Structure formats: structure tokens, C-alpha cells
Amino acid sequence: MRAEVPPVTTPREAAREAAERELSKPMYHENDPSLVDRATRAFFDWLDDLFGAAAGATPGGAVGLIAVVLLAALAMAALWWRLGSPSRTTTSPGTLFDDGIRSAADHRKAADAHAAAGRWTEAVQERMRAVVRSLEERTLLDPRPGRTADEAAAEAAASLPGHAADLRAAARTFDDITYGGRTADADTYTRLRSLDLTLTNAKPLLTGPTP
Known part of the structure; x- marks a missing residue:
């Protein structure tokens, strides 16, 4: 009778390494997610x-969380409407005139041309420049490079106090559309054009030392 041969055994560590080498072959990983x-x-x-x-921490669970998200979206929409599109960078108000010296008539002509083409933002800008240049030509403002729309409105109010509020509103409109990312429309231009015509015929308040 033949003696029984003991079974061949492989050490545990060597078996693990052999299995890892086998499973690392590409054929076993063809369908793995990338x-x-x-x-x-x-x-x-x-x-x-x-x-x-978040739903667990919010009163009302998932429904409460949805309500919070909707309120946040409404708040962002309101902020967007108030400040204008964030794709445009809001800058500090700069100078009113950005090119060479032109007369008030030149600015009015440019404003009317922009308005006729439906370019209301440019039309409002040029009409505001016409307002300030007209005040300079009438010596109600001293011609000064670097003046802002707000400065012009504040200085003009000294001679035209009855129109101070309209001048401040016009300056704010100019800054909003030029530096704040807002857009103008036909009504905005019509109001500024009306102010320009009104100021042309307005009598200034004469100030000076009492004789």
C-alpha cells in the first residue's frame, strides 16, 4: 500500500500576494468606473x-429647507435688481467729460443722434454733459477738468436752488448708467432732456457781496 502524501500548502502571506498579483491584471478591471x-x-x-x-437641522425638514432656498433665491434676485448685473464691475464715479472740449450744442446733437438710434444709455450720458457744459458756458459753473456729475450738480445748486433736486437726480442717473452697470430707457432720456431745456431758460440766483 502506498503511503499517503500530505497536501501541499502555501503560506498565507504568499497566497495573499499571489491573489493580489492575479487581481491586478487589466482583464479584471476592464469595466471599473473611471x-x-x-x-x-x-x-x-x-x-x-x-x-x-441640512434638512434634518431645518424646521419642517425637506419642505423647510426648500423654503429657505427659495427665500435665498428671492433675496439674491432683489439684490441683482437693486445693484444691477454682477457681470459688470461697479466702479467709483469718475469724471463727467472723457474726451476733448465740446460745446453744449455738440453734446445735445450727439445725444439726439443716440436717442434716434435707441441708444438710450449713450443719449443720457451726452445729455447730462450738455447740461453741465451749458452751465459752464453761462458762467454758472467754472470750466474745471476732472469734475464729476455729483460735483457739478452740487455746485450748480448754489445758483439754481429751485432745481437742486432735479440736478442731483440727474447726476445719480449718470453715475448709475456710467459706472453702476444700469441701463437707461426712453423715459430717462426724456426727463433729462426736459431738465436741460428748463435750465436753459432758468434765471440763476445771483450771489455776491452786498453793496
């Missing part, structure tokens, strides 16, 4: 956990 797929799945898992935690 790195992008794994990252995307991990992100959405994290997002799901985040919303789950």
Missing part, C-alpha cells in the same frame, strides 16, 4: 449627505 466617474459619485454622495443634514 476616475472621473468615481469623483462624480463621491461628490454627489457628499452633496446628498449635506442636504440630508
Whole structure:
């Protein structure tokens, strides 16, 4: 009778290493998700956990969370409407005139041309420049480079106090559309054109030392 041969055994560590080498072969990983797929799945898992935690902490659960999100969206929309589009950079108000010296008549002509073409923002800008240049030509303002619309309105109010509010409003409109990202329309231009015509015929308040 033949003696029994003991079974061949492989050490545990060597067996593990052999299995790892076998499983590392490309044939076993052809259908594995890509790195992008794994990252995307991990992100959405994290997002799901985040919303789950937020819903649990919000009164009313998921319904309360949806209400909070809607209120936040409404607040952002209101801020957008108040400040204008964030795609435009809001800058501090700069100088009123950005080119060479032109007469009030030249600015009015340019404003009317822009208005006829429906370019209301440019029309308002040129009409505001016409207002200030006209006041300079009438010596109600001293010609001064670098003057802002707000400064012009404040200085002109000293001679035309009855129109101070309209001048300040016109200066704010100029700054909003030039530096604040707002857009003008036909009504805005009509109001400024009317102010220009009114100021042309307005009698200034003469100030000076009493004789």
C-alpha cells in the first residue's frame, strides 16, 4: 500500500500576494468606473449627505429647507435688481467729460443722434454733459477738468436752488448708467432732456457781496 502524501500548502502571506498579483491584471478591471466617474459619485454622495443634514437641522425638514432656498433665491434676485448685473464691475464715479472740449450744442446733437438710434444709455450720458457744459458756458459753473456729475450738480445748486433736486437726480442717473452697470430707457432720456431745456431758460440766483 502506498503511503499517503500530505497536501501541499502555501503560506498565507504568499497566497495573499499571489491573489493580489492575479487581481491586478487589466482583464479584471476592464469595466471599473473611471476616475472621473468615481469623483462624480463621491461628490454627489457628499452633496446628498449635506442636504440630508441640512434638512434634518431645518424646521419642517425637506419642505423647510426648500423654503429657505427659495427665500435665498428671492433675496439674491432683489439684490441683482437693486445693484444691477454682477457681470459688470461697479466702479467709483469718475469724471463727467472723457474726451476733448465740446460745446453744449455738440453734446445735445450727439445725444439726439443716440436717442434716434435707441441708444438710450449713450443719449443720457451726452445729455447730462450738455447740461453741465451749458452751465459752464453761462458762467454758472467754472470750466474745471476732472469734475464729476455729483460735483457739478452740487455746485450748480448754489445758483439754481429751485432745481437742486432735479440736478442731483440727474447726476445719480449718470453715475448709475456710467459706472453702476444700469441701463437707461426712453423715459430717462426724456426727463433729462426736459431738465436741460428748463435750465436753459432758468434765471440763476445771483450771489455776491452786498453793496
